[in-house]
Amino acid sequence: MDILIAGATGKTGLRLVEQLKTNGHAPIALVRESSDTGSLADDVTLRRGDLTDLKSGVCEGCDAVIFAAGSGGSTGPEMTDKVDRDGAKRLIDLAAEAGVSRFVMLSSAGADDPDPESELGHYLQAKHEADEHLKASGLDYAIVRPVSLTDDDGTREMRFGDDVDPQGKAARGDVAAVLATAIDDDQWTGKALLMQSVLAGD
Structure with missing residues (x-):
């Protein structure tokens, strides 16, 4: 499949691109004019597009879309809203217009029921609104909600749903593998699941 990836140059996105290639897909990286694409094969x-101002047609010719982008931990609430909420919602709408077969969302643990008093409350609310927009879009979808991320490759041993320890860790390599699987695995259709990596001693 031809798969558009938002966030392809990020820490998880770069791993995702390679995982999709390994799985026989053709990744299409959605990148800004200013994006550093040097780490991409x-x-x-490459397809030009800015999540803060997406133009019509950005999803044309794509079989599926994966949102693995984020505004980053150093940005403020305004950019979180522009990227993680509004950018995601706009991309969902454009994917629906283009008739893509599936939209996979990289979300976060806690996005199902955000605590406004928590340190990540604003971010989780933005992710929640994007997730709910996807659920209501009419698209076939899958939503992956990892616990706290690490930069490790992981072992591909993972837990999902009720088996997840909210205080656990999720290796970015494992997250990328799950996103790549969710794109064409019917077991993920219409699901929003927590995930964590299984580490030594777990």
């Missing part, structure tokens, strides 16, 4: 197709 030369055979990855």
Whole structure:
């Protein structure tokens, strides 16, 4: 499948691109004019687009879309809203217009019921609103909600749903593998699941 990836140059996105290629898909990286694409392989197709101002047609010709982007921990609430909420919602709408077969969302643990008093309350509310927009879009979807992320590759041993320890960790390599699987695995259709990596001693 031709799969558009928002966030392809990020820490999880770069792993996702390679995982999709391993799985036989053709990743298309959605990148801003200012994006550093030097870490992407030369055979990855680039498509210009800014999540804060997406133009119509950005999803045309794509079989599926994966949202793995984020405004980053150093940005304020305004950019969180522009990218994690409004950018995601706009991309969902454009994917629906283009008739893509599936939309996979990288969300977060806690996005199902955000605590406004928590340190991540604003971010989780933005993710929640994007997730709910996806659920109501009419698209086939999957929502992956990892617990606290690490930069490890992981072991591909994971837990999902009620088996997840909210205080556990999720390796970015494992998250990328799950996102790549969710794109065409019917077991993920219409699901929003917590995930964590299984580490030594778990």
